[in-house]
Amino acid sequence: MTDAHAGIASHGQGPFIAAIDQGTTSSRCIIFDRDGRIVSVDQKEHEQIFPKPGWVEHNAVEIWTNVQEVVAGAVSKAGITRDDIKAIGITNQRETTLLWDKNTGEPVHNAIVWQDTRTDTLCKELGRNVGQDRFRRETGLPLASYFAGPKARWLLDNVEGLRERAEAGDILFGTMDSWVIWNLTGGVDGGRHVTDVTNASRTMLMNLHSMEWDDKICESIGVPKQMLPEIRSSAEVYGEITGGKLGDLLGGIPVASALGDQQAALFGQTCFSEGEAKSTYGTGTFMLMNTGEKVINSYSGLLTTVGYRIGDQKPVYALEGSIAVTGSLVQWMRDQMGLISTAAEIETLALSVEDNGGAYFVPAFSGLFAPYWRSDARGVIAGLTRYVTKAHLARAVLEATAWQTREITDAMTKDSGVELSALKVDGGMTSNNLLMQTLSDFLDAPVVRPMVAETTCLGAAYAAGLAVGFWTSTDDLRANWRRAAEWTPNMAADKRDREYKSWLKAVERTMGWLEDES
Amino acid sequence: MARNIQSLERAAAMLRLLAGGDRRLGLSDIASSLGLAKGTAHGILRTLQQEGFVEQDMTSGRYQLGAELLRLGTTYLDVHELRARALVWTDDLARSSGESAYLGVLHQQGVLIVHHVFRPDDSRQVLEVGAMQPLHSTALGKVLAAYDPVAHSEALEAERKPFTPRTICEPDGFEEILDLTRARGYASDVEETLTGVASIAAPIHNQRRMPVGAVGITGAVERVCKDGELRPELIAAVRDCARAVSRDLGAGRF
Numbered sequence: 001m002t003d004a005h006a007g008i009a010s011h012g013q014g015p016f017i018a019a020i021d022q023g024t025t026s027s028r029c030i031i032f033d034r035d036g037r038i039v040s041v042d043q044k045e046h047e048q049i050f051p052k053p054g055w056v057e058h059n060a061v062e063i064w065t066n067v068q069e070v071v072a073g074a075v076s077k078a079g080i081t082r083d084d085i086k087a088i089g090i091t092n093q094r095e096t097t098l099l100w101d102k103n104t105g106e107p108v109h110n111a112i113v114w115q116d117t118r119t120d121t122l123c124k125e126l127g128r129n130v131g132q133d134r135f136r137r138e139t140g141l142p143l144a145s146y147f148a149g150p151k152a153r154w155l156l157d158n159v160e161g162l163r164e165r166a167e168a169g170d171i172l173f174g175t176m177d178s179w180v181i182w183n184l185t186g187g188v189d190g191g192r193h194v195t196d197v198t199n200a201s202r203t204m205l206m207n208l209h210s211m212e213w214d215d216k217i218c219e220s221i222g223v224p225k226q227m228l229p230e231i232r233s234s235a236e237v238y239g240e241i242t243g244g245k246l247g248d249l250l251g252g253i254p255v256a257s258a259l260g261d262q263q264a265a266l267f268g269q270t271c272f273s274e275g276e277a278k279s280t281y282g283t284g285t286f287m288l289m290n291t292g293e294k295v296i297n298s299y300s301g302l303l304t305t306v307g308y309r310i311g312d313q314k315p316v317y318a319l320e321g322s323i324a325v326t327g328s329l330v331q332w333m334r335d336q337m338g339l340i341s342t343a344a345e346i347e348t349l350a351l352s353v354e355d356n357g358g359a360y361f362v363p364a365f366s367g368l369f370a371p372y373w374r375s376d377a378r379g380v381i382a383g384l385t386r387y388v389t390k391a392h393l394a395r396a397v398l399e400a401t402a403w404q405t406r407e408i409t410d411a412m413t414k415d416s417g418v419e420l421s422a423l424k425v426d427g428g429m430t431s432n433n434l435l436m437q438t439l440s441d442f443l444d445a446p447v448v449r450p451m452v453a454e455t456t457c458l459g460a461a462y463a464a465g466l467a468v469g470f471w472t473s474t475d476d477l478r479a480n481w482r483r484a485a486e487w488t489p490n491m492a493a494d495k496r497d498r499e500y501k502s503w504l505k506a507v508e509r510t511m512g513w514l515e516d517e518s
Numbered sequence: 519m520a521r522n523i524q525s526l527e528r529a530a531a532m533l534r535l536l537a538g539g540d541r542r543l544g545l546s547d548i549a550s551s552l553g554l555a556k557g558t559a560h561g562i563l564r565t566l567q568q569e570g571f572v573e574q575d576m577t578s579g580r581y582q583l584g585a586e587l588l589r590l591g592t593t594y595l596d597v598h599e600l601r602a603r604a605l606v607w608t609d610d611l612a613r614s615s616g617e618s619a620y621l622g623v624l625h626q627q628g629v630l631i632v633h634h635v636f637r638p639d640d641s642r643q644v645l646e647v648g649a650m651q652p653l654h655s656t657a658l659g660k661v662l663a664a665y666d667p668v669a670h671s672e673a674l675e676a677e678r679k680p681f682t683p684r685t686i687c688e689p690d691g692f693e694e695i696l697d698l699t700r701a702r703g704y705a706s707d708v709e710e711t712l713t714g715v716a717s718i719a720a721p722i723h724n725q726r727r728m729p730v731g732a733v734g735i736t737g738a739v740e741r742v743c744k745d746g747e748l749r750p751e752l753i754a755a756v757r758d759c760a761r762a763v764s765r766d767l768g769a770g771r772f
Contacts, residue, residue: 433633
């Protein structure tokens with residue numbers, strides 16, 4: 001990573017900020033300089049454990065070992081020492097849930113990963129006669145298997161003797177931020193048991209308005225409050241690196257931020273004003289819009305979540321919409337259909353024709369997500385004629401990602417009353433120029449790509465740097481943001497409207513395919 | 519009634535001849551092996567050479583198989599794949615040089631811009647992906663012409679317009695520039711395409727060391743040059759980037 005940095009502006013001089021990204025498939029550590037540029041990176045993958053269909057687990061001990069290794073690795077690659085690093089921040093895969101023994105530091109079970117669907121039935125039961133929106137007003141979330149609270153309840157119900165140990169106060173609950181911070185700050189020897197507002201907002205146990213654990217909901221879901229971490233802001237000093245191998249190497253460095261990965265990307269993209277939004281295009285897509293100090297209830301199927309909170313400032317909220325299938329549709333064209341040999345070739349194929357030839361592809365492979373939430377829907381390719389070629393389908397594949405983004409954006413505007421001024425994008429698919437142009441055309445708004453692709457780690461570094469005064473304000477951070485490319489809309493309004501209408505018709509045709517679900 | 523085309527048959531025989539044995543043959547060897555008049559053999563060889571299928575060694579005058587044949591045999595590198603691989607490195611290049619970065623490939627008789635990273639300031643800039651640049655006057659074009667035999671013949675055949683008083687148009691001068699480019703490993707364009715604008719570019723190679731594109735920076739001549747010379751740290755940044763992308767494509771260190 002560092003070769004190409006041997007350019008002009010030297011960043012050999014410190015001080016620096018380190019950021020840990022404890023992600024779904026790997027743990028990484030990146031060291032950043034004051035301009036927000038990457039100095040070094042280290043990364044290690046961990047095992048994905050699939051005990052049963054639909055179940056996904058991680059070994060939390062392996063993760064902690066990897067985190068220590070990548071931090072040491074990144075520091076050594078940068079050729080710097082403890083004194084050069086002003087703070088360390090954390091961003092993490094959201095909702096993944098762990099319970100551990102506070103006396104031994106041993107996890108009582110593997111961590112249950114966010115994608116794990118074992119709590120499906122439990123969530124339906126918890127909905128009782130109200131349904132999945134039972135706790136939405138307080139938590140901003142529907143009862144779905146992703147969120148951490150019901151996962152903790154499952155562990156308490158299914159691990160022998162665990163509930164008694166929890167009620168005796170021996171068990172600690174945490175998402176991965178809490179696990180990493182507790183271990184970094186000493187573990188069994190006085191480790192800090194904390195989480196930040198963004199991670200807490202994904203447990204379904206926190207009240208969005210008070211930013212505290214909600215007694216009633218904790219009781220309803222069946223999670224004893226004494227095992228929950230203290231809820232802190234996203235940018236403050238939680239403690240210092242203490243003990244263990246890292247203690248010898250980096251002891252005393254403040255642990256100064258925690259943000260869920262998508263919120264960290266929002267922060268790294270410097271979306272600090274109301275109405276600013278970022279969208280991360282990977283296998284799936286996550287879009288977050290800053291809604292300022294307002295908690296906006298969504299009537300369009302979006303999630304209401306905490307964007308971030310800096311120290312004792314007021315919390316900043318966000319609306320979140322996710323698209324299940326974006327990059328994975330391109331992979332599907334490559335692996336299942338064999339129409340392309342690399343993901344990037346989708347653009348070449350799509351560019352060989354002028355338009356979609358009348359074809360629309362709605363990839364509702366496992367139902368429709370935001371804003372429809374229809375699990376009875378399945379994928380559809382609509383508008384086929386003998387004229388349609390694989391190149392038209394390639395267009396339709398890229399347009400599917402753009403239209404789905406448009407639908408989320410429309411839902412956000414409807415809920416918040418705020419028009420999207422520009423969309424900041426990151427993630428692997430941003431290298432697809434045709435997709436980015438199509439996105440801008442369909443949204444009728446500029447689409448902007450920043451120069452640092454690692455917005456998630458950068459967000460954690462920014463929050464940690466703010467906490468220790470390395471950067472003085474969010475204005476400092478904005479000044480670091482650099483535009484690498486910008487796509488501006490270039491499509492006639494009547495054509496956009498006509499195409500959108502056709503897309504919506506295709507979406508309608510996906511619904512009701514499965515008959516035994518509503 | 520289908521009739522075979524004699525000159526194509528002869529060309530194929532020549533390629534087979536060059537593919538066997540010691541692979542470097544003089545004109546008279548080739549002509550006598552195939553039972554052709556020297557003039558006929560030379561005409562075919564010259565055509566093959568223009569297409570990049572045959573190369574002539576400058577000093578000995580002998581002929582050998584050209585790089586274009588290798589390229590036909592290699593899996594074709596998709597330009598969008600090239601952009602995806604180059605993305606992080608060109609971001610770094612723009613950031614470290616303070617100038618806008620471009621990635622170009624040969625297309626028809628010019629350079630097609632397949633990737634563009636804005637200059638890292640807050641000025642208003644327009645994405646130039648899809649634009650064409652001339653081969654003979656730009657740094658990207660000179661790199662392609664110097665390393666890619668097909669680009670080379672395209673550049674020689676095309677009309678080389680003088681865009682500024684500094685544009686080098688006559689064939690000898692142009693060849694000299696290409697020799698210099700190969701010797702140094704980079705090309706420059708100091709006010710040869712646009713007055714006031716300078717650029718530097720270096721070649722990107724794939725795992726077979728075939729040139730697949732060029733990467734470079736462009737900026738105001740006052741920033742890119744100092745005391746009439748290209749700033750060495752900018753040359754280093756461009757070449758580092760080209761090497762990093764090449765490595766990502768599987769090219770070894772060289």
